[in-house]
Amino acid sequence: MSDAQPVKKSSRIQLRNRNLILEAALEVFSKHGYRGATLDQIAEASGLSKPNILYYFTGKKNIHVTLLNQLMDTWLAPLRAMNPEGEPLEELLKYVHEKLEMAREFPRESRLFANEILQGAPRMRPHLEGALRPLVDEKAGLIQDWMQMGKLAETDPRHLIFSIWATTQHYADFEAQVQVLMGEKPVYDEARKHLDRMFRRLLTP
Amino acid sequence: MSDAQPVKKSSRIQLRNRNLILEAALEVFSKHGYRGATLDQIAEASGLSKPNILYYFTGKKNIHVTLLNQLMDTWLAPLRAMNPEGEPLEELLKYVHEKLEMAREFPRESRLFANEILQGAPRMRPHLEGALRPLVDEKAGLIQDWMQMGKLAETDPRHLIFSIWATTQHYADFEAQVQVLMGEKPVYDEARKHLDRMFRRLLTP
Amino acid sequence: MSDAQPVKKSSRIQLRNRNLILEAALEVFSKHGYRGATLDQIAEASGLSKPNILYYFTGKKNIHVTLLNQLMDTWLAPLRAMNPEGEPLEELLKYVHEKLEMAREFPRESRLFANEILQGAPRMRPHLEGALRPLVDEKAGLIQDWMQMGKLAETDPRHLIFSIWATTQHYADFEAQVQVLMGEKPVYDEARKHLDRMFRRLLTP
Amino acid sequence: MSDAQPVKKSSRIQLRNRNLILEAALEVFSKHGYRGATLDQIAEASGLSKPNILYYFTGKKNIHVTLLNQLMDTWLAPLRAMNPEGEPLEELLKYVHEKLEMAREFPRESRLFANEILQGAPRMRPHLEGALRPLVDEKAGLIQDWMQMGKLAETDPRHLIFSIWATTQHYADFEAQVQVLMGEKPVYDEARKHLDRMFRRLLTP
DNA sequence: AATGAATGAGAGTTCATTCAT
DNA sequence: TATGAATGAACTCTCATTCAT
Numbered sequence: 001m002s003d004a005q006p007v008k009k010s011s012r013i014q015l016r017n018r019n020l021i022l023e024a025a026l027e028v029f030s031k032h033g034y035r036g037a038t039l040d041q042i043a044e045a046s047g048l049s050k051p052n053i054l055y056y057f058t059g060k061k062n063i064h065v066t067l068l069n070q071l072m073d074t075w076l077a078p079l080r081a082m083n084p085e086g087e088p089l090e091e092l093l094k095y096v097h098e099k100l101e102m103a104r105e106f107p108r109e110s111r112l113f114a115n116e117i118l119q120g121a122p123r124m125r126p127h128l129e130g131a132l133r134p135l136v137d138e139k140a141g142l143i144q145d146w147m148q149m150g151k152l153a154e155t156d157p158r159h160l161i162f163s164i165w166a167t168t169q170h171y172a173d174f175e176a177q178v179q180v181l182m183g184e185k186p187v188y189d190e191a192r193k194h195l196d197r198m199f200r201r202l203l204t205p
Numbered sequence: 206m207s208d209a210q211p212v213k214k215s216s217r218i219q220l221r222n223r224n225l226i227l228e229a230a231l232e233v234f235s236k237h238g239y240r241g242a243t244l245d246q247i248a249e250a251s252g253l254s255k256p257n258i259l260y261y262f263t264g265k266k267n268i269h270v271t272l273l274n275q276l277m278d279t280w281l282a283p284l285r286a287m288n289p290e291g292e293p294l295e296e297l298l299k300y301v302h303e304k305l306e307m308a309r310e311f312p313r314e315s316r317l318f319a320n321e322i323l324q325g326a327p328r329m330r331p332h333l334e335g336a337l338r339p340l341v342d343e344k345a346g347l348i349q350d351w352m353q354m355g356k357l358a359e360t361d362p363r364h365l366i367f368s369i370w371a372t373t374q375h376y377a378d379f380e381a382q383v384q385v386l387m388g389e390k391p392v393y394d395e396a397r398k399h400l401d402r403m404f405r406r407l408l409t410p
Numbered sequence: 411m412s413d414a415q416p417v418k419k420s421s422r423i424q425l426r427n428r429n430l431i432l433e434a435a436l437e438v439f440s441k442h443g444y445r446g447a448t449l450d451q452i453a454e455a456s457g458l459s460k461p462n463i464l465y466y467f468t469g470k471k472n473i474h475v476t477l478l479n480q481l482m483d484t485w486l487a488p489l490r491a492m493n494p495e496g497e498p499l500e501e502l503l504k505y506v507h508e509k510l511e512m513a514r515e516f517p518r519e520s521r522l523f524a525n526e527i528l529q530g531a532p533r534m535r536p537h538l539e540g541a542l543r544p545l546v547d548e549k550a551g552l553i554q555d556w557m558q559m560g561k562l563a564e565t566d567p568r569h570l571i572f573s574i575w576a577t578t579q580h581y582a583d584f585e586a587q588v589q590v591l592m593g594e595k596p597v598y599d600e601a602r603k604h605l606d607r608m609f610r611r612l613l614t615p
Numbered sequence: 616m617s618d619a620q621p622v623k624k625s626s627r628i629q630l631r632n633r634n635l636i637l638e639a640a641l642e643v644f645s646k647h648g649y650r651g652a653t654l655d656q657i658a659e660a661s662g663l664s665k666p667n668i669l670y671y672f673t674g675k676k677n678i679h680v681t682l683l684n685q686l687m688d689t690w691l692a693p694l695r696a697m698n699p700e701g702e703p704l705e706e707l708l709k710y711v712h713e714k715l716e717m718a719r720e721f722p723r724e725s726r727l728f729a730n731e732i733l734q735g736a737p738r739m740r741p742h743l744e745g746a747l748r749p750l751v752d753e754k755a756g757l758i759q760d761w762m763q764m765g766k767l768a769e770t771d772p773r774h775l776i777f778s779i780w781a782t783t784q785h786y787a788d789f790e791a792q793v794q795v796l797m798g799e800k801p802v803y804d805e806a807r808k809h810l811d812r813m814f815r816r817l818l819t820p
Numbered sequence: 821a822a823t824g825a826a827t828g829a830g831a832g833t834t835c836a837t838t839c840a841t
Numbered sequence: 842t843a844t845g846a847a848t849g850a851a852c853t854c855t856c857a858t859t860c861a862t
Contacts, residue, residue: 013846032324036240039832051834052847060832111323114378118316118323119238121381128385136386153406158386159399163372166379170371173319176326180333181341181363194364201358201406218821244857254823256859261821265857423842443734445651449836459844461838470836521733524788528726528733529647531791538795546796563816568796569809576785577778583729584781586736590743591751591773604774611768611816628825654853667826669854 018056020046022070025063030108033115034064034123065123068116071109072127076135078102079161084142088151089203092143096164096199097192103172104188110172136161152203160202167195223261225251227275230268235313238320239269270328273321276314277332281340283307284366289347293356294408297348301369301404302397308377309393315377341366357408365407372400428466430456432480435473440518443525444474475533478526481519482537486545488512489571494552498561499613502553502574506609507602509578514598517582524583546571562613570612577605633671635661637685640678645723648730649679680738683731686724687742691750693717694776699757703766704818707758711814712807714783719803722787729788751776767818775817782810 024046028037039060043050057063078098082091103110116124136158143157171178171191178187229251233242244265248255262268283303287296308315321329341363348362376383376396383392434456438447449470453460467473488508492501513520526534546568553567581588581601588597639661643652654675658665672678693713697706718725731739751773758772786793786806793802 011845017846033238033240033320035238036324038830040830049848050832051849054833055845055847114319114323115238117379117382118319119236119241121385125381125385128382132382133386155402156395156399159396162375162379162383162396163399163403166371166375167368170367174322174367174371176330177322177333177337178367180326180330181338190361191364191367194361194368197360198368198403198407202403222821243855245855255857256824257822259858260823427842441734443648443650443730445648446734448834450834460836461845462843464837465842465844524729524733525648527789527792528729529651531795535791535795538792542792543796565812566805566809569806572785572789572793572806573782573809573813576781576789580777580781584732584777586740587732587743587747588777590736590740591748600771601774601777604771604778607770608778608813608817612813626824632825653851655851664827665853666828666855670824670826675853 014056017046017048017052020048021053021056021063022067025067026108026112029064029067030111030115034119061123067112068124069127071112072131074106075102075109075113076132079135079139082139082142088143088146089200092152092164092203093196093199096168096195099164099168100171100188100192100195103168103170107172107175110169114169114173150205153205155202164199167198219261222251222253222257225253226258226261226268227272230272231313231317234269234272235316235320239324266328272317273329274332276317277336279311280307280314280318281337284340284344287344287347293348293351294405297357297369297408298401298404301373301400304369304373305376305393305397305400308373308375312377312380315374319374319378355410358410360407369404372403424466427456427458427462430458431463431466431473432477435477436518436522439474439477440521440525444529471533477522478534479537481522482541484516485512485519485523486542489545489549492549492552498553498556499610502562502613503606503609506574506578506605509574510581510598510602510605513578513580513582517585520579520582524579560615563615565612574609577608629671632661632663632667635663636668636671636678637682640682641723641727644679644682645726645730649734676738682727683739684742686727687746689721690717690724690728691747694750694754697754697757703758703761704815707767707818708811708814711779711783711810714779715786715803715807715810718783718785718787722790725784725787729784765820768820770817779814782813 021042024042024044025037027045028041031037032041037060039050039053042063043053046053053063057066078095081098082095086094113124116122121128140157140161143152143160146152147154147157171187226247229247229249230242232250233246236242237246242265244255244258247268248258251258258268262271283300286303287300291299318329321327326333345362345366348357348365351357352359352362376392431452434452434454435447437455438451441447442451447470449460449463452473453463456463463473467476488505491508492505496504523534526532531538550567550571553562553570556562557564557567581597636657639657639659640652642660643656646652647656652675654665654668657678658668661668668678672681693710696713697710701709728739731737736743755772755776758767758775761767762769762772786802
């Protein structure tokens with residue numbers, strides 16, 4: 001009943017404003033990249049004044065890493081969810097679908113990451129090594145096992161993962177190009193079918 | 206007759222310097238993005254003075270656009286080379302290989318394009334519409350034809366092209382991540398095998 | 411009757427907080443100078459919030475002035491204590507000792523004054539003219555009298571006072587330099603002997 | 616004859632502007648301290664634009680340390696000049712006079728140093744340890760020798776040096792106070808007589 | 821064809837102070 | 842009395858671009 005109060009009680013305003021800022025920063029950083037984004041733009045987009053933003057975050061860098069860290073978990077969730085007990089092919093195709101769904105729902109997050117990696121991951125490398133690598137190692141092992149058991153056709157598991165990432169995130173990261181080539185019409189349904197077919201054929205033993 | 210010489214000589218210098226600048230700019234833009242790059246860095250990398258750079262180009266933007274335009278041709282060459290007279294499956298797999306080879310040989314160019322698209326193609330959209338779209342339309346048509354003739358398994362040709370782009374360029378654009386996950390060991394041989402297998406399975410009728 | 415209590419109580423708190431602030435401000439101003447000091451540092455050092463500090467003082471300037479004024483009296487006390495009835499040489503040497511003792515006990519106060527004078531006494535000039543000058547005039551007169559009576563060797567009384575101030579405060583104001591040249595070992599005993607000898611020799615008729 | 620040209624040939628303009636800046640910076644830093652000084656003030660005082668100042672120096676800090684370093688030599692020259700072969704008492708009194716003369720001629724330089732030491736010598740400590748300490752050690756040894764030979768009355772040589780520094784620099788560093796107490800009339804002649812008398816009495820065996 | 825010198829516009833950040841409660 | 846929240850003004854520094862030669 002008398003639950004221990006959280007040590008740092010953030011007021012409602014604090015929470016609201018931090019979120020306003022992060023939302024605005026996601027918009028701006030994903031559109032212009034880290035260097036291309038300015039605090040003025042984030043201030044404008046969040047409806048707060050520039051110094052007020054620096055009341056909540058210690059600087060531009062701090063906002064950026066906060067965003068990246070905060071997104072990391074969400075981003076890896078689908079891979080984490082790959083179930084060793086599940087039916088291998090279905091697990092992998094589910095992963096493809098979920099990854100594509102994330103590209104559709106969170107294109108800005110995808111572009112934020114893409115930007116960071118493209119510049120050599122100056123701020124994220126520790127996280128890549130600390131969180132991503134172990135997870136990928138684990139799941140690559142799982143896929144490898146499935147392949148050796150004959151449940152999946154054989155191919156390099158890590159390159160398989162790269163292909164899944166690349167093809168799904170492409171619709172978010174290269175959206176501008178996709179739009180030029182496909183027009184405004186929604187593209188994700190066709191994409192889903194195509195990718196399902198591709199990975200199903202690749203992986204069916 | 207000694208009149209022509211200075212002109213020629215200077216034009217040789219001009220050519221050399223323009224190329225020095227473009228090479229330096231490619232290095233810098235691809236590493237830091239458009240906004241992250243500075244003329245000082247380009248001056249430093251090219252060995253020319255900053256005002257001298259602006260003697261050859263009207264501004265930072267101009268260098269960037271020139272680079273992008275100049276690369277467009279090279280970039281599309283493999284797709285252009287897809288031969289309607291060739292054996293369909295082999296033509297497509299050759300395209301995959303050549304695209305992968307380009308990622309290996311010209312990762313900076315790949316990242317330069319990726320950066321531009323990622324930001325919404327502010328400077329390249331005209332070229333995408335003017336040069337890329339017709340070419341893709343043409344080749345998508347060709348692939349479609351092959352599929353209808355039963356030479357290739359059916360899938361959406363444009364999404365197929367996206368998948369080829371995405372998977373091959375991934376090794377250049379997300380190199381930082383690939384390195385974290387694969388170590389320093391060369392990765393392109395395995396990638397080639399994996400992608401060949403994937404697209405062969407997908408497209409074999 | 412319970413009416414008076416809150417007032418009293420609050421006034422006790424007021425007093426306590428004003429002192430907390432002044433103590434913190436002395437620490438911070440003497441270490442960083444007026445411009446180098448920030449309200450944040452004073453807030454931190456005093457344990458009060460920044461707006462609360464501005465509840466007790468009308469601004470940064472006001473804190474500074476209050477400190478200077480408040481210290482003025484203490485600072486001049488030894489000179490005031492110079493007794494016309496006393497034995498001249500002993501009175502002067504006592505003044506030297508007390509001044510040196512103040513440098514040892516109140517180095518922050520000494521540096522606070524030094525900073526202010528160094529910048530041209532922008533805030534203290536009125537007090538220098540109103541309080542310091544009459545006092546110095548009086549005591550210089552006294553010393554002059556002593557000299558004319560043959561009780562002290564002759565020298566310019568004001569320059570004598572300057573020499574006493576300079577040599578004693580030096581150990582507080584230039585402490586950083588003294589430490590570099592003398593190491594960490596205590597320095598005031600030697601200083602006392604040296605200064606006693608110097609002024610005794612100067613003033614012995 | 617064919618003297619080797621200096622490696623970095625600074626153009627006449629460069630030299631002139633660097634000196635303009637340093638002169639202006641001396642004025643501003645000595646008056647307001649490091650933190651109190653602004654680039655705007657230095658720009659104003661030098662007649663150059665703010666970015667132009669940063670074309671010659673890498674930043675505010677750089678200007679400050681350049682000033683301090685450049686002054687160090689001048690500042691120590693009189694002490695360096697103390698001649699082991701000279702007549703001890705005359706050497707020391709000459710040092711007092713020269714030091715006083717420097718306070719008269721270079722009061723801004725004196726205040727610049729005083730400011731720096733007062734704040735704990737954050738930027739100069741290395742120089743104090745590297746250049747000042749050895750010199751003081753050497754000269755203190757020399758004075759000690761003179762005293763043991765009976766050429767000078769005994770007192771602690773380092774504290775003697777402190778007294779000389781303190782009393783002479785006082786006229787520059789505390790000028791504002793001296794002016795309040797002495798009026799506008801020139802003060803250095805009296806000071807010279809007083810200090811000569813004081814140190815002569817102290818040191819005469 | 822080339823460059824040292826200079827700058828206006830703007831970037832991120834700090835800080836004394838005020839607002840609202 | 843006290844404080845989270847907010848801000849205008851100012852600060853240091855950067856950078857694409859221009860000037861003068």
